[in-house]
Amino acid sequence: MVALAEKDRPVAQMLLNSGTCPRCIFRFCGVGLQTSYRQPHKDLLHELHEFLESNERESKLSCEMANPPCKKMKLENANGIKDQTPNGSHQLTNVHSDGSDTVAIENLNPVVCNICLGILQDLCEMDFVKAVCHKINSSEYQFSSFVFSVSFPPQLSVREHAAWLLVKEEMGKQGLSIGKDDFVQLKEAYKWIIHPLFLEELGVPADGKSLFEVSVVFAHPETDEDCCFLASVCPSCFKPAKNKQSVFTRMAVVKALDMIDEEEFHKNYPSPPSLPKTPCSAVDIQCNNGAIFVAGRYNKYSRTLPQTPWIIDGERKMESSVEELILEHLMAAFKADSFNFSSSGREDVDVRTLGNGRPFAVELVNPRRVQLAAVEMKELQQRINSSSDKVQVRDLQLVSREAIVHMKEGEEEKTKTYSALIWTEKVIQNEDITFLDSMKELKLDQKTPLRVLHRRPLAVRIRVIHSMQSEYIDEHHFRLHLKTQAGTYVKEFVHGDFGRTKPNIGFLLGTTADILELDVESVDVDWPPALDD
Amino acid sequence: MAGIMAAGPSEVPASIATFPGVTERYFTRWYKPDVKGNHCEDHCILQHSNRICVITIADAHPLLQKGKPIKSISYQISANCSRLQNKVSGKSKRGAQFLTELAPLCRILCSDGEEYTIYSCIRGKLIEVNENILDNPSLLQEKPSTEGYIAVVLPKFEESKKVTQGLLTREEYEECLSKRFNSTSLYNTKNENLAEI
Numbered sequence: 001m002v003a004l005a006e007k008d009r010p011v012a013q014m015l016l017n018s019g020t021c022p023r024c025i026f027r028f029c030g031v032g033l034q035t036s037y038r039q040p041h042k043d044l045l046h047e048l049h050e051f052l053e054s055n056e057r058e059s060k061l062s063c064e065m066a067n068p069p070c071k072k073m074k075l076e077n078a079n080g081i082k083d084q085t086p087n088g089s090h091q092l093t094n095v096h097s098d099g100s101d102t103v104a105i106e107n108l109n110p111v112v113c114n115i116c117l118g119i120l121q122d123l124c125e126m127d128f129v130k131a132v133c134h135k136i137n138s139s140e141y142q143f144s145s146f147v148f149s150v151s152f153p154p155q156l157s158v159r160e161h162a163a164w165l166l167v168k169e170e171m172g173k174q175g176l177s178i179g180k181d182d183f184v185q186l187k188e189a190y191k192w193i194i195h196p197l198f199l200e201e202l203g204v205p206a207d208g209k210s211l212f213e214v215s216v217v218f219a220h221p222e223t224d225e226d227c228c229f230l231a232s233v234c235p236s237c238f239k240p241a242k243n244k245q246s247v248f249t250r251m252a253v254v255k256a257l258d259m260i261d262e263e264e265f266h267k268n269y270p271s272p273p274s275l276p277k278t279p280c281s282a283v284d285i286q287c288n289n290g291a292i293f294v295a296g297r298y299n300k301y302s303r304t305l306p307q308t309p310w311i312i313d314g315e316r317k318m319e320s321s322v323e324e325l326i327l328e329h330l331m332a333a334f335k336a337d338s339f340n341f342s343s344s345g346r347e348d349v350d351v352r353t354l355g356n357g358r359p360f361a362v363e364l365v366n367p368r369r370v371q372l373a374a375v376e377m378k379e380l381q382q383r384i385n386s387s388s389d390k391v392q393v394r395d396l397q398l399v400s401r402e403a404i405v406h407m408k409e410g411e412e413e414k415t416k417t418y419s420a421l422i423w424t425e426k427v428i429q430n431e432d433i434t435f436l437d438s439m440k441e442l443k444l445d446q447k448t449p450l451r452v453l454h455r456r457p458l459a460v461r462i463r464v465i466h467s468m469q470s471e472y473i474d475e476h477h478f479r480l481h482l483k484t485q486a487g488t489y490v491k492e493f494v495h496g497d498f499g500r501t502k503p504n505i506g507f508l509l510g511t512t513a514d515i516l517e518l519d520v521e522s523v524d525v526d527w528p529p530a531l532d533d
Numbered sequence: 534m535a536g537i538m539a540a541g542p543s544e545v546p547a548s549i550a551t552f553p554g555v556t557e558r559y560f561t562r563w564y565k566p567d568v569k570g571n572h573c574e575d576h577c578i579l580q581h582s583n584r585i586c587v588i589t590i591a592d593a594h595p596l597l598q599k600g601k602p603i604k605s606i607s608y609q610i611s612a613n614c615s616r617l618q619n620k621v622s623g624k625s626k627r628g629a630q631f632l633t634e635l636a637p638l639c640r641i642l643c644s645d646g647e648e649y650t651i652y653s654c655i656r657g658k659l660i661e662v663n664e665n666i667l668d669n670p671s672l673l674q675e676k677p678s679t680e681g682y683i684a685v686v687l688p689k690f691e692e693s694k695k696v697t698q699g700l701l702t703r704e705e706y707e708e709c710l711s712k713r714f715n716s717t718s719l720y721n722t723k724n725e726n727l728a729e730i
């Protein structure tokens with residue numbers, strides 16, 4: 001049953017004659033009932049013909065009951081309600097190439113719509129949905145809902161505009177006026193039709209907030225020229241932009257159409273819009289899952305392992321890295337496109353990280369898998385740990401994007417403890433170093449170390465050594481355990497960095513001191529939460 | 534303190550028994566002998582692998598020979614140019630004084646009235662001067678290649694390989710020193726000969 005009212009008859013007939021599809025006709029007649037659009041478009045065409053050819057009174061009875069009133073439609077002239085179909089026998093002459101004036105309803109062969117270019121015909125029906133779903137299902141995505149986004153060629157806006165002017169004119173003849181908002185947007189109608197089909201095929205609902213996005217880009221090269229006249233009429237709307245392939249973006253076209261007056265538009269663009277030979281094609285179908293975040297703590301047991309790949313001028317300086325040893329397994333488990341690794345501070349290549357380890361977090365971009373049961377997470381951690389002696393991971397877990405902030409906050413505020421193996425030039429006895437144990441909250445003036453001065457601003461920063469504990473080894477060596485403010489350069493505190501960190505161990509002991517080994521013993525950030533074993 | 538023993542037993546690994554010092558670990562030494570034609574006024578440039586250069590005085594410099602007490606050090610190198618006024622900001626070290634090879638860095642006056650000028654020896658931005666030696670000039674003589682440095686200079690990125698081209702490596706410098714020593718002996722011998730005539 002066609003969802004049109006008697007007063008829609010002239011507009012429907014006029015559009016149908018020009019080669020417009022039934023769904024576009026519904027849109028321009030302001031049909032707001034979603035279910036009206038959901039029948040196959042061939043059936044709708046059939047019914048539309050029946051409606052237009054049927055006895056006026058009969059159809060009026062059957063149609064208006066199923067039909068909600070068109071919103072905002074204003075009746076300007078009571079006389080205008082009279083049916084003004086100019087020529088009832090004229091239908092479909094443009095549509096069929098055999099030249100016959102009348103076509104048997106049973107043999108209707110729809111042409112590609114001159115307004116939606118096929119978008120509301122085959123491109124929103126089951127076969128198309130199946131093709132998209134095949135693409136989705138073949139890429140192993142894990143999802144529980146989806147958001148479907150489409151990109152239409154910009155000339156659709158031009159054709160939409162032309163149709164609007166036509167309809168407005170036709171309504172005017174009936175004494176009715178209509179605004180652009182009274183039509184159903186192409187995107188809306190498309191969504192109404194395609195969402196239930198996706199639900200049927202994928203088994204999960206559409207959800208605007210879903211992190212799983214399916215996007216389809218439609219193109220229609222045959223009518224790309226449609227927009228060209230706008231550039232000469234409204235040059236100000238089409239400024240070339242660096243990263244745009246064409247100046248004819250949808251936004252620019254809509255803006256130009258807003259500015260152009262009716263007369264100018266008609267001068268430059270055929271009304272009704274020409275009949276296309278081919279429908280739009282889906283030139284790109286993509287799936288994207290929102291990023292997920294994995295956090296944990298790592299220990300680094302090697303003095304020849306950088307935290308991140310060490311590559312200078314394309315040349316690898318060190319085999320592997322903490323990042324690579326962990327990510328190899330995370331990427332395999334979550335099948336992401338790419339990742340971003342971050343951590344609460346970082347250690348030098350020759351520094352080990354012991355104790356409970358250093359908090360880290362990884363953003364996995366466009367992962368195929370988004371959920372991992374606790375037991376699977378445990379197995380993943382086990383895989384990382386059994387693959388290398390150099391890196392061990394604990395507390396591996398999925399976290400929210402917001403939670404990452406805790407790690408970065410902690411980086412600035414929290415303390416760290418270190419263990420340093422120190423050499424002294426002069427001979428020392430245990431009693432020469434024990435005074436260090438009683439020094440509390442020792443303030444240092446640290447100039448930006450020479451080793452990072454090429455990439456950091458020069459500044460003097462005050463850092464605090466909260467406490468120290470010495471452990472005598474022999475006449476030239478001792479171990480020093482330090483609890484420091486985050487951001488303290490411990491190596492420089494030991495050797496002095498050309499006297500640029502003051503005071504330093506050499507100064508305190510009255511000799512030249514050097515650091516032979518350094519370990520991080522704890523990074524005191526209580527995030528991510530510890531997990532039971 | 535928690536985790537003290539986590540680092541394992543405290544003993545010195547055998548591999549670091551002959552551990553090189555900070556300067557040797559991170560820096561390459563470059564030498565410029567007889568700077569500005571002044572006999573034995575050798576400079577030593579320590580170049581870090583990150584291209585930062587530290588300008589120092591080489592061991593053979595007269596200032597490091599015995600009996601040369603320093604009276605004063607001045608970074609005021611002319612009436613209107615003081616290296617102490619050098620200010621840098623940001624990662625790119627904006628506002629730095631730009632130095633050429635022969636730009637003077639400081640003047641050092643000895644108690645015997647002799648004055649020595651230290652030069653940059655390389656092109657680059659002046660990052661900082663060592664103010665510690667102003668209060669404690671003996672640092673310069675006691676630890677010339679660490680705490681007694683003169684200045685820190687950052688060559689342009691694109692010039693970082695080129696800036697050391699006119700300088701000598703450690704081996705070349707040692708060769709230069711032995712030649713100097715021999716020719717000095719020869720000169721002395723000649724003098725003695727002359728005296729005999």
Ligand SMILES: [Zn+2]
Pocket residue numbers: 020021022023024025113114115116117118119120121
């Ligand atoms: Zn259409």
